[in-house]
Amino acid sequence: MALTGLILFNIANSIAVLVLLSLGLGVIYGMMRVINLAHGEFLMLGAYTTVVSANAGLNLWVAMLVAAPLAVGLFGLAVERLFIRFLYGRIIDTMLATWGLSLAVVGLITTIFGTTVRGVSAPFGGFAIGGYQTSVYSWFVIAVAAAMAAGVWLVLRFTKFGLIVRATMQNPDMAAALGVSPQWIYMMTFALGSALAGLAGGVLAPVSGVSPVMGGAFIARAFITVLGGGPAIVTGTGLASGLFGSISEVATFFTTPVFGQVALLLAALVMIRILPQGITGSGLTGRLLRRSL
Amino acid sequence: MTVPLLEAQGATMRFGGVTAVNGVNFALREMELRCLIGPNGAGKSTFFKMLTGQLKPSAGRILLRGRDITGAEPHQIARLGVGIKTQVPNVFDGLSVRENVFVAAARRGSARQARRITGETLERLRLTAIAARIVGQLAHGQRQWVEIAAVLAQEPDLVLLDEPAAGMTHEEVLRTAALIREINQTHALIVVEHDMQFIRMIASTVTVFNGGAILVEDDVERVMADPAVRDVYLGKQAA
Amino acid sequence: MTGWASFAAMVAAGLVVLLGLPLVFDLFGLLQMTVFAAMAVLALSQGFIWGYGGIMSFGQTAFFGLGGYTYAVAVMNMGDSTVPVLLSVLLPTLFAALLGYFMFYGRISDAYIGVITLTVTVILFNVVNSTAGDFYTIGNAPLGGFNGMPSVPPLNVPGDPSSPLDPQQTWYAAMGALLLVYILLRAVLASRFGRVVVAIRENETRAQLLGYDTRLYKLIVFAIGGGIAGLAGCLYANWGSFISPTVFGLATSAQVLIYVLVGGLGTLLGPILGAVGIQYLISVIGAQEMVNANLVLGAVLVVFVLLVPQGLVPVVQGLFRRVPGVRRGQVAEAAPVEVEL
């Protein structure tokens, strides 16, 4: 019984991590059709902001929940102004540019901080489910992931910004009709997506190996989750995270980590074959969730 | 009784909760020229997509010379002799005019034959002068002609034309009407159009669509005189 | 006719490189050019299926790696390299055909084809990477897991395993293969089949409505691309006498995309020049200690995409033809096949 509880808890944690890893990418891809291949490095920058500012004496919570999203959001803003805005509608070019950006950021961080950096450790400590120890910090990770998803959903659903964003997604001229320039919307969306990536990186920093190349371990999973989710940003990313997270966690627990990874990838293949437009874009689920966000 | 060239039996297309085409029964004889009219959203283009296999009917059957083609792939239906010019020009923008027509002609027969058909078709539609131009750089009307040329080069038995005169100059419209009558010497046609004058130039029988179903089907002059048609169609157009 | 003239000029240039390089390059230069040629073959496969077939494969390395491993395993078991070379083309072709059937007949959209190909190559990486044990031995050939397979026997004179090719002959083999693949692809593109392939890239619906089974065409294009990538993998394994799972890695996949984009999408010369240029740049960067290698490469790519977005070859062509350059991403406006290099 305790074991079942533990496994369920681990599954929730694994889903939460996938949500954290992919939501920022999902916002940017879902709204702008820009595949940001530097997304892993945005996560890394979030982790670095947290670690460096916490080591410099900033309160860990501030470093994680404020400094990281703020810094990476601003970085995203700069990237959008400097490169991305010249490349809208050219999905291939944005991929090449963001790939280049990812290499350059890794190089830059290595040059500044070296190949390793002193990390911060997870607050809280452990707690027991039955006889099994697990991490309180995982609760925090789950909470942040849920809050992030809910926050994005609320913003899209209820704010003026959300309304304009949804309108722009349907038709770029619509924003102009509402008196807002699509340029501004794209810029803000990119910054929002970047900030989410920064927050995720910050939250994962205490339980990850923080290094300039850490983004590489995340990007494939984030990419597959976002595209597996389909056009609805929050619902799609959430459902895909749920599906892939459960499958890989269960497979890892009952078999091996290698098979856990392969199972996740195979699940993605099978799912795309059945639902060629992602969970929220095709088949029965697509029809049910067509109007979701 | 002879088998019709094309027959739709209770053809229905639903998207989610919306029924775009609802139980349409339709028949077309060999060598017939039929016009399809109706207000926007009446289901004409959806009906065309069902005929060409781009959409699979939710219910009902579609028969081509008595053969069931319901749910067949677009290329299979095309091979059975159905050619379509779609509403929005649907051409190979990056290729030259000649290549567009060549690709259409080249599906069957030898390369030499394909080149001959290409040459003849270009000549027939007076496109020879611009044969080397890239289609993406042509004006809207010219791209329509290229698409019609491609459809003809395919040598179909049945030609579907979705708004062939849209965006054309008056002179081009006249030529299009003449061309349609000429095509009708050898082919059956279904033409979707809004322009009543244009329809008068070409049509004999007219089928009126409204709300996804057939409202009336009759001789052109009688349809024009029908008050129900005026209400749904002309009224709508005026609005 | 322009097409024929440019074709003849390109083949002549290829022959000059093939025969001339050993006269002016020392052994090291020749070895370096050999691996560049192998990677250029890989770039051609990507350039063909993407630039002409409109198929966005993120995992061309799956077939590249499969070709390399097939060659290595087969030659270690057979001794003579002739059949292994054929297998290294055949097996990836079949695998690509199978995967293509899965994708194209499953009506999977373009972006998702990217995801699937990426996923497949990541799966192959994971699987091959965990074959370190003795259990994973095919005949005489241990797969070796992450460490890979060292001492892969080189190509030999067909039918005579006791006469391995020396580096100069290996160069002839690699460059000859590149030239042959180029000629083959030019021939394919000039054929009726090639015209239809390009037409499908331009407008798949129109091609269907004209009676072409576009799924089959794409499958064939994808399979041809897979076979060419397999050949590249064979040449690569042969060059280094070595193959390891990193050939399946994301870094390799991304690099191949970059070759094509930098050289010019929708051309055949572009991917070749892109492959040689980028690899040369990478090896020069590694020889200096001033700046981090990633930083330089990343900056070059970003600047490139902003300033020369259409790729080198189309820009140069544009200069000569005085036609406004074609923007990538709007493939629809790409120049017609017959005037392309």
Next chain:
Amino acid sequence: MRPFRPSRRGLLQSAATLAGGALAAPLVARHALAADAIKVGSLLDLSGPIGSSGQAMHATIRLAVDELNAGGGLLGRQVELVNYDTQSTIQLYSQYAQQLALKDKVAVVHGGITSASREAIRPVFDRYATLYFYNVLYEGGVCDRDCFCTGTTPAQTVNKLVPYALETWGKKAYIIAADYNYGQITAKWMGKYVRDGGGTVQATEFFPLDVTEFAATISKIQQAGPSVVLSALVGSNHTAFYRQWAAAGMKDKIPIASTTFGLVNEIATIAPSESNGVVTSYGYYEELSTPASTAFTKAVRAKFGDGLPYISELACATYEGFKLWAEGVKKAGSLDRMKVTEALETGIAVDGPSGKVTIDHATHHVVRNAYLARAAERKWDVFQSYPDQAPADTAAVCDLIKEPKLSKQFVIDVKT
């Protein structure tokens, strides 16, 4: 395989030099400066995922070269280091290996970090007759007369670590290891030593190098309830295990012994609350307080600063590997590959920072000291030393005295 000899083309030689020069333009200046210097090649990943391991190794080989030059050089000539950053890419290893052997014509190459990189370049140096030193702790088994391996192998370290763990903490072991050759083979050795010591292996699990989530594994370990976790996890992604382990409150419940932890600066990068108490065994620790060690670490820190990562066995063995080669050259009085090899095979030894390091003729590995240490407040507390440990694992399968023509890596059949 017969060594390849480039065919002579007298007339074209100058043209070849021109073209070659153009290809390697950035190197020209360096060559002009030191025309008669002895060239020594170094091939290490300084960027990319494995770059963190290469940085300190690169620093110590530069230190070794500088010290040698300051002391008058070798055979009366200065030594020049030709360095390439392989960028964590196997293809570049092969490419630069060819460049070092054929173009730069170096006397020896030190380098390679992962076993995959070593196996990619070892045949190149065999083929083009270039002496090669691999200075990294690894799974053992390389048997090649043209190659010397100066790092520790499982018989030297795992054989100390496991018995200590069994005696101190109990007989039930749970093995977790990176999913590639090093991890797979090391896990086998761990299993063997556990059984030799009368213990049981509850489970052995392997993790691909890009795994970052360990919650399921932490649960599984608790389910099994071992007395010790033996870890051969590798790389910065796997560092996450120790952090998640501590976050779950497991650190003080089940102890960890590792053959890899701390090699790449983990001791400085993760918090003491996550690392304290982990026990490892290596051929060298920066905290080693012998005069030779202190002098060495001072020199490294003076030259490269405190920004340089932890000076682990990797960095130390690189330094010692270079010194061994230099001794070999001195003894041979020549740079000729065979003469130097034969000189080294006489059992040349140097007193390095880790203690005495002696070449073993039969295996071309080294006899060296091994140490046990425990992590404590971002430092290693070295509490046990084992002098002059022989590479017994490789020796069981490799005898280059009897079979000098061998050139392969044995996968050692680990007998229980």
